[in-house]
Amino acid sequence: MVLKRITENVFCILGGEKRINTGFVIGKNGVLVIDSTFSPEDAKKVLKQIRSVTRKPIRYLFNTHHHSDHTFGNQVFSTKVVAHRECKNIMTKLLEREWSRDSIQKYVEENPEWKEKLNNLKITLPDLVFDDSLEIDLGNLKINLIHMGGHTKDTSIAHIASSKVLFAGDLIFQGRYPFMRDGNSQRWLFALKKIRDLDFDVLVPGHGYLCDKREVEHHIGYFENLLENCKKFIQENLSSDQIAKRNEFTRFARRNVDRHEENIKKVCSELIQM
Ligand SMILES: [Zn+2]
Structure with missing residues (x-):
């Protein structure tokens, strides 16, 4: 502390x-x-x-x-x-x-x-x-x-x-x-x-x-990129597992990297439910 x-x-x-x-x-x-x-x-x-x-x-x-x-x-x-x-x-x-x-x-x-x-x-x-x-x-x-x-x-x-x-x-x-x-x-x-x-x-x-x-801008970029790519790949009929493996997403940070795939899947589920 x-x-x-x-x-x-x-x-x-x-x-x-x-x-x-x-x-x-x-x-x-x-x-x-x-x-x-x-x-x-x-x-x-x-x-x-x-x-x-x-x-x-x-x-x-x-x-x-x-x-x-x-x-x-x-x-x-x-x-x-x-x-x-x-x-x-x-x-x-x-x-x-x-x-x-x-x-x-x-x-x-x-x-x-x-x-x-x-x-x-x-x-x-x-x-x-x-x-x-x-x-x-x-x-x-x-x-x-x-x-x-x-x-x-x-x-x-x-x-x-x-x-x-x-x-x-x-x-x-x-x-x-x-x-x-x-x-x-x-x-x-x-x-x-x-x-x-x-x-x-x-x-x-x-x-x-x-x-x-600047960190707020980084986060905005991350979320915009997540939403944009997830929308695009859903339209191409990819599954959320397939989308999570794509390289088009912004490399955002060094820590908690395993969360990145979880986040992609989360955004996909939000978009599919809409
Ligand atoms: Zn919290």
């Missing part, structure tokens, strides 16, 4: 468990934290990093979306958890199935390396929800939480216009192929174009290193 000061009041912590990034913003009246990592144990380390910089109260924890590597540390911050309305809905449903006590127990048995870290897990839902956007005022500093969708239905971003910093959640997987299983490529592309129009110098991705608008 590496703490980085981006501006006077905006910090990020890169590389928690599952390589997830978190961040925090310090205002006159307190702190807003962005995402909480995959385990209470890891979240405690985030809290320690925050406390190495400020003693101000943590007023809000913002979940960019429901995925477990962004929300399972929520309980540690003992504060108001804010997220898109759909984030709370999805988490509520997951608690009945994939995230039930029995399912988590089974996960821990199959993945013993997480046993200790998830031992005291108490999945904590958002209690302040928004629909399109929400402005959080920390006294001298405003943070705009904006719903985007794309990576998941509930994906939202945090834009601190006065500091020119954007926390993009998992809409940006810097240096790696994006994880599309719960997403929608056209909605994702739409979100990326909206992000491109915002004013910022530094972008904190959900995973990977700090970047800027």
Whole structure:
């Protein structure tokens, strides 16, 4: 975990468990934290990093979306958890199935390396929800939480216009192929174009290193190329397995290369269903 000061009041912590990034913003009246990592144990380390910089109260924890590597540390911050309305809905449903006590127990048995870290897990839902956007005022500093969708239905971003910093959640997987299983490529592309129009110098991705608008352009290029080629090959009656092997797709990143074929198949299934 590496703490980085981006501006006077905006910090990020890169590389928690599952390589997830978190961040925090310090205002006159307190702190807003962005995402909480995959385990209470890891979240405690985030809290320690925050406390190495400020003693101000943590007023809000913002979940960019429901995925477990962004929300399972929520309980540690003992504060108001804010997220898109759909984030709370999805988490509520997951608690009945994939995230039930029995399912988590089974996960821990199959993945013993997480046993200790998830031992005291108490999945904590958002209690302040928004629909399109929400402005959080920390006294001298405003943070705009904006719903985007794309990576998941509930994906939202945090834009601190006065500091020119954007926390993009998992809409940006810097240096790696994006994880599309719960997403929608056209909605994702739409979100990326909206992000491109915002004013910022530094972008904190959900995973990977700090970047800027060039990474947004890379992602736009990747999704446009995916959609264009998948459409073309579907019209030529190729199967999604055959399409996934074609070389016409943009070589996008070095990490998570196995995801590339999954992504092609995902886009094909979206297009065939249309
Ligand atoms: Zn995610």
